[in-house]
Amino acid sequence: MTTQAIDIHTHIVPADIPAYAGKHGGAHWPQMAPAHDCHHKCVMIDGKNFRTVTDECWDIERRLEVMARMGIARQVLSPMPELLSYWLPLDDALALIRHVNGTIADMAARAPDRFIGLGAVPMQDPDVAARELERLMKDGFAGVELGSNINGAALGDPRFEVFFAAAEELGAAVFVHALHPPGKERIVGPAGLMTFIGFPLETAYTIASLITGGTLTRHPKLRLAFSHGGGAFASILPRLEHGWKIKPDFAERMGAPPHEHARRLYYDTLVYDAPTLGHLINTFGVKQLCIGTDFPFEVYEHHPVDAVAALNLSAGEVQLLHHDNADMLRSKVWRRASGDDHFYAAHEEHRWHSYHRDSDVRAVQRDILRLAGVAEIESHRLTNRYQRRT
Numbered sequence: 001m002t003t004q005a006i007d008i009h010t011h012i013v014p015a016d017i018p019a020y021a022g023k024h025g026g027a028h029w030p031q032m033a034p035a036h037d038c039h040h041k042c043v044m045i046d047g048k049n050f051r052t053v054t055d056e057c058w059d060i061e062r063r064l065e066v067m068a069r070m071g072i073a074r075q076v077l078s079p080m081p082e083l084l085s086y087w088l089p090l091d092d093a094l095a096l097i098r099h100v101n102g103t104i105a106d107m108a109a110r111a112p113d114r115f116i117g118l119g120a121v122p123m124q125d126p127d128v129a130a131r132e133l134e135r136l137m138k139d140g141f142a143g144v145e146l147g148s149n150i151n152g153a154a155l156g157d158p159r160f161e162v163f164f165a166a167a168e169e170l171g172a173a174v175f176v177h178a179l180h181p182p183g184k185e186r187i188v189g190p191a192g193l194m195t196f197i198g199f200p201l202e203t204a205y206t207i208a209s210l211i212t213g214g215t216l217t218r219h220p221k222l223r224l225a226f227s228h229g230g231g232a233f234a235s236i237l238p239r240l241e242h243g244w245k246i247k248p249d250f251a252e253r254m255g256a257p258p259h260e261h262a263r264r265l266y267y268d269t270l271v272y273d274a275p276t277l278g279h280l281i282n283t284f285g286v287k288q289l290c291i292g293t294d295f296p297f298e299v300y301e302h303h304p305v306d307a308v309a310a311l312n313l314s315a316g317e318v319q320l321l322h323h324d325n326a327d328m329l330r331s332k333v334w335r336r337a338s339g340d341d342h343f344y345a346a347h348e349e350h351r352w353h354s355y356h357r358d359s360d361v362r363a364v365q366r367d368i369l370r371l372a373g374v375a376e377i378e379s380h381r382l383t384n385r386y387q388r389r390t
């Protein structure tokens with residue numbers, strides 16, 4: 001099956017993670033350990049197996065084999081969300097994040113026409129996160145993956161303003177992935193239910209916070225995509241719209257009707273149900289949906305191209321979902337600058353090579369640890385040029 005399809009929702013895990021070398025004791029620092037099956041490894045956190053993963057997480061040849069079966073031409077690579085490290089001390093988080101980002105850069109550099117990279121940034125310090133984003137964009141990444149909350153804080157919280165200002169100015173694609181939903185105590189049954197029940201509710205809270213907190217009004221050029229079809233947000237949108245009509249203070253905070261904000265965000269197709277996917281297209285618009293699968297984790301959608309085909313869309317609309325929407329999400333700034341896809345591809349490859357050469361992972365980690373922790377990092381903080389200009 002040959003398509004131009006781009007999958008915007010896939011994850012990587014490094015084959016190995018360096019032993020902890022920081023000064024905080026190493027709690028929550030992940031390690032990779034052998035599993036019984038030779039194609040698997042265990043992600044160990046605090047001595048427990050958090051998840052057993054396959055070598056498709058780091059082996060691009062294995063990924064390319066499966067992509068051929070799935071009809072996917074390109075994958076957007078982003079970290080397994082549990083590696084986003086918002087819960088680690090800042091210097092530990094930077095060491096781990098740069099190792100993860102280095103893995104993504106390495107995978108993309110080996111097949112730059114097949115893989116697009118989204119990195120991680122330490123959102124527990126939004127100033128440092130903005131600076132890391134600038135570094136990622138210089139190094140060839142298309143943008144970042146963000147968790148849907150940062151240690152419990154909503155993304156619409158004013159503390160993240162500096163980061164979203166930077167993302168807008170840099171033209172970064174921002175893929176928001178459900179993470180650690182609140183309200184776990186309300187779920188009755190096995191712990192694994194959290195990702196099936198909690199994730200969609202969590203994503204709805206997150207999108208709503210970016211609307212009601214004014215982030216989307218202040219940054220109209222932000223390019224944001226949301227995992228799992230935006231979760232439950234499509235279902236609460238009509239109610240929020242009603243609130244906007246009858247509550248003057250709602251209208252003041254949101255700046256524009258909620259549906260206008262919602263129809264300029266991007267969402268993946270990962271809802272496992274054709275009528276639901278059709279509803280998302282009706283609600284958000286056919287130009288806002290991109291293929292997403294959660295490859296290579298247990299829940300991944302094995303037949304994403306068939307899921308789109310089941311909607312009986314026109315050829316032009318299929319092309320939007322397969323390719324054009326994701327292309328707009330990732331590269332509007334680049335495409336405008338170059339006006340030429342060939343130029344874009346060649347330049348992208350060059351930048352990946354630069355990243356690889358400059359970022360020997362252990363050297364980076366040693367550098368970070370030499371920084372004597374946060375004090376040195378803070379001395380290099382961003383200037384206030386991304387601060388809100390109001």
Ligand SMILES: [Zn+2]
Nearest residue numbers: 011177227294
């Ligand atoms: Zn995912």
